[in-house]
Amino acid sequence: xxxxxxxxxxxxxxxxxxxxxxxxxxxxxxxxxxxxxxxxxxxxxxxxxxxxxxxxxxxxxxxxxxxxxxxxxxxxxxxxxxxxxxxxxxxxxxxxxxxxxxxxxxxxxxxxxxxxxxxxxxxxxxxxxxxxxxxxxxxxxxxxxxxxxxxxxxxxxxxxxxxxxxxxxxxxxxxxxxxxxxxxxxxxxxxxxxxxxxxxxxxxxxxxxxxxxxxxxxxxxxxxxxxxxxxxxxxxxxxxxxxxxxxxxxxxxxxxxxxxxxxxxxxxxxxxxxxxxxxxxxxxxxxxxxxxxxxxxxxxxxxxxxxxxxxxxxxxxxxxxxxxxxxxxxxxxxxxxxxxxxxxxxxxxxxxxxxxxxxxxxxxxxxxxxxxxxxxxxxxxxxxxxxxxxxxxxxxxxxxxxxxxxxxxxxxxxxxxxxxxxxxxxxxxxxxxxxxxxx
Amino acid sequence: xxxxxxxxxxxxxxxxxxxxxxxxxxxxxxxxxxxxxxxxxxxxxxxxxxxxxxxxxxxxxxxxxxxxxxxxxxxxxxxxxxxxxxxxxxxxxxxxxxxxxxxxxxxxxxxxxxxxxxxxxxxxxxxxxxxxxxxxxxxxxxxxxxxxxxxxxxxxxxxxxxxxxxxxxxxxxxxxxxx
Numbered sequence: 001x002x003x004x005x006x007x008x009x010x011x012x013x014x015x016x017x018x019x020x021x022x023x024x025x026x027x028x029x030x031x032x033x034x035x036x037x038x039x040x041x042x043x044x045x046x047x048x049x050x051x052x053x054x055x056x057x058x059x060x061x062x063x064x065x066x067x068x069x070x071x072x073x074x075x076x077x078x079x080x081x082x083x084x085x086x087x088x089x090x091x092x093x094x095x096x097x098x099x100x101x102x103x104x105x106x107x108x109x110x111x112x113x114x115x116x117x118x119x120x121x122x123x124x125x126x127x128x129x130x131x132x133x134x135x136x137x138x139x140x141x142x143x144x145x146x147x148x149x150x151x152x153x154x155x156x157x158x159x160x161x162x163x164x165x166x167x168x169x170x171x172x173x174x175x176x177x178x179x180x181x182x183x184x185x186x187x188x189x190x191x192x193x194x195x196x197x198x199x200x201x202x203x204x205x206x207x208x209x210x211x212x213x214x215x216x217x218x219x220x221x222x223x224x225x226x227x228x229x230x231x232x233x234x235x236x237x238x239x240x241x242x243x244x245x246x247x248x249x250x251x252x253x254x255x256x257x258x259x260x261x262x263x264x265x266x267x268x269x270x271x272x273x274x275x276x277x278x279x280x281x282x283x284x285x286x287x288x289x290x291x292x293x294x295x296x297x298x299x300x301x302x303x304x305x306x307x308x309x310x311x312x313x314x315x316x317x318x319x320x321x322x323x324x325x326x327x328x329x330x331x332x333x334x335x336x337x338x339x340x341x342x343x344x345x346x347x348x349x350x351x352x353x354x355x356x357x358x359x360x361x362x363x364x365x366x367x368x369x370x371x372x373x374x375x376x377x378x379x380x381x382x383x384x385x386x387x388x389x390x391x392x393x394x395x396x397x398x399x400x401x402x403x404x405x406x407x408x409x410x411x412x413x414x415x416x417x418x419x420x421x422x423x424x425x426x427x428x429x430x431x432x433x434x435x436x437x438x439x
Numbered sequence: 440x441x442x443x444x445x446x447x448x449x450x451x452x453x454x455x456x457x458x459x460x461x462x463x464x465x466x467x468x469x470x471x472x473x474x475x476x477x478x479x480x481x482x483x484x485x486x487x488x489x490x491x492x493x494x495x496x497x498x499x500x501x502x503x504x505x506x507x508x509x510x511x512x513x514x515x516x517x518x519x520x521x522x523x524x525x526x527x528x529x530x531x532x533x534x535x536x537x538x539x540x541x542x543x544x545x546x547x548x549x550x551x552x553x554x555x556x557x558x559x560x561x562x563x564x565x566x567x568x569x570x571x572x573x574x575x576x577x578x579x580x581x582x583x584x585x586x587x588x589x590x591x592x593x594x595x596x597x598x599x600x601x602x603x604x605x606x607x608x609x610x611x612x613x614x615x616x617x618x
Contacts, residue, residue: 094521095521097522101561127558140477142481147469148471150469150471151470152468155469156468160465207465210465210469221483227558228564231557280481288485288553289486289546290483294544294546295539295545301609304534305608306532306607306608308610308611308612309612311612413533
């Protein structure tokens with residue numbers, strides 16, 4: 001077999017015997033990304049490639065898949081059979097009593113970009129996923145408006161639309177890190193209740209204008225057509241600012257799990273408010289005080305009171321590669337990478353520590369951080385083979401800095417599970433195994 | 440051919456100004472809805488009682504519906520298992536082991552009626568009559584010793600029910616200092 005002659009992938013990354021002072025960005029082996037990208041650090045590795053390229057028998061060297069026609073076309077593409085399963089994991093909230101009440105987590109540790117594939121977008125359902133026939137679905141706007149209106153699905157598709165690439169993060173994202181006992185699970189199982197899509201839809205302000213918002217209206221109560229008939233109260237100012245009635249997700253019609261035929265998208269606000277399967281918008285002077293803005297999705301304080309209507313998600317980041325469950329392949333070079341985001345708008349800075357938080361180096365942000373989107377950060381790291389921990393810390397345009405866990409815990413009452421945005425540390429042991437750890 | 444940006448901009452201005460004299464410059468494809476059409480859709484019940492339907496019931500009236508539809512998840516006495524507990528925890532919120540229930544945490548009785556009517560029972564939501572919703576609401580309030588077993592719950596009395604944690608919430612809709 002030709003495969004047997006395959007010498008295997010070329011080691012482009014040499015082992016580092018030492019780094020010059022100019023290449024070092026912080027303690028624990030963090031390197032200057034510029035030095036790595038300009039070749040100052042990897043120079044010398046390329047000669048091995050040139051030597052191996054000269055194989056005289058080109059036909060023998062060709063791979064089997066070069067020597068026979070490949071599969072025919074498909075109507076809907078699937079991942080490679082050689083890619084190990086990249087799937088959401090599912091957690092039920094009340095067990096089998098309520099099989100439609102729970103969440104599934106985006107496997108952040110298995111994804112490298114910023115957009116989430118549609119089939120991997122996190123889910124949070126309160127009573128299952130409805131299969132709604134769009135011909136029997138209407139959006140009604142009523143309450144404190146001049147003209148109560150009903151919009152058919154087909155009519156809404158004729159409205160001018162905009163694209164917005166924004167994250168949706170469940171208010172309860174990272175709840176596992178609020179537990180006193182550290183959870184030995186993957187990055188995705190801790191932080192995977194955030195996903196990012198390009199959403200396409202009609203600005204809600206346009207539909208509200210057609211209905212004519214009355215001067216006494218202050219809130220918009222949005223309601224979904226699922227079996228939870230989920231309702232949340234949205235401040236009118238937000239509804240008029242940047243809320244979408246979305247129909248498309250990454251170009252495709254919404255998946256049922258994401259609200260087909262239509263959902264709200266509230267950039268930066270806790271995900272529960274981006275009502276899926278939205279069918280009714282009632283303008284009012286006061287909020288509804290629905291179950292999910294009183295009993296749930298409120299934030300207990302140490303004195304027993306609770307914050308209500310805490311909408312924007314806090315500044316946050318997490319290293320996705322490498323992360324819990326990874327086995328490093330020995331000491332040497334690794335590209336540390338992760339995601340950062342903030343409900344306040346834009347991320348301005350992400351710092352990474354490779355020595356348990358003693359020193360920090362600024363990571364490179366990949367492109368201009370998008371407003372209410374996620375930005376990927378990267379920084380090169382040379383692991384010396386000794387136990388340590390990796391962590392990231394984000395800052396946003398308001399100056400808000402991601403807190404450490406003790407600071408976050410001190411703000412809230414016991415068992416607070418919402419709006420957790422503390423710094424994540426991944427411990428690295430001497431064998432190169434990574435696991436979740438509280439700093 | 441009108442300009443797309445103009446459509447979006449005009450919409451925003453009109454939304455801000457309110458009471459546009461005529462249909463905005465948008466496509467205008469919404470269909471007017473009558474009050475009669477809206478009535479069955481408008482199920483929201485507000486803390487001041489707005490949205491409550493006609494009808495009434497006491498906790499005693501609600502026993503049958505509670506036993507039939509609620510007890511298998513929430514327990515006969517609202518103690519929970521396998522579903523969430525509906526009673527207990529009063530005074531626990533500021534401790535190391537807060538217990539959030541209807542009795543200890545929910546600030547408004549309206550929320551109990553609203554949520555029960557729109558979501559319960561879990562496997563057959565929206566199957567209860569308004570009288571049954573009044574009844575099970577009264578029963579759960581009675582379990583928490585918030586009302587007596589003969590207290591008549593209706594559109595007038597429900598908003599006057601004082602929940603133990605009525606003053607326990609801080610409105611952060613205008614921002615949260617320090618976060």
